[in-house]
Amino acid sequence: MTTKTLKTLSTTELDILTAFGYQVSTWQNTHGDDASIVKIEYSDDTGDFEITTNKANQGRTRRVSRLTADIIHWASGQLDTLEYQGIYADKLIVGYQDNQFSIDLTPKPAEQDEQSTDDTPTNAEPVNDPISNEQAE
Numbered sequence: 840m841t842t843k844t845l846k847t848l849s850t851t852e853l854d855i856l857t858a859f860g861y862q863v864s865t866w867q868n869t870h871g872d873d874a875s876i877v878k879i880e881y882s883d884d885t886g887d888f889e890i891t892t893n894k895a896n897q898g899r900t901r902r903v904s905r906l907t908a909d910i911i912h913w914a915s916g917q918l919d920t921l922e923y924q925g926i927y928a929d930k931l932i933v934g935y936q937d938n939q940f941s942i943d944l945t946p947k948p949a950e951q952d953e954q955s956t957d958d959t960p961t962n963a964e965p966v967n968d969p970i971s972n973e974q975a976e
């Protein structure tokens with residue numbers, strides 16, 4: 840008997856993988872066997888997607904299949920959702936093949952704000968607190 844290593848997912852990875860699972864089912868219903876393999880690789884270094892499917896390119900260059908366009912549209916929406924949540928992806932890879940799903944999300948490191956985290960201006964004047972009628976410091 841072989842032992843499998845479990846992968847721990849963040850809630851963000853789980854959300855993406857769940858949405859990806861539903862979307863793969865939709866692509867399979869729409870595009871058939873062409874969607875039996877789907878892999879999306881995004882890198883912030885290049886700012887573009889590398890899409891792998893079971894659909895043969897048939898020597899066409901500078902053309903995108905409808906399946907590939909659908910996949911890019913979905914993946915772009917996932918990046919938009921992450922950014923809305925304040926997560927900026929340095930790398931995002933999701934894949935489906937042989938009834939198995941995979942994910943690798945690498946967020947960009949948080950940038951340090953060089954300004955003070957205190958939002959109070961240094962020249963702020965004290966104001967009266969109308970609730971307690973006390974002078975604020």
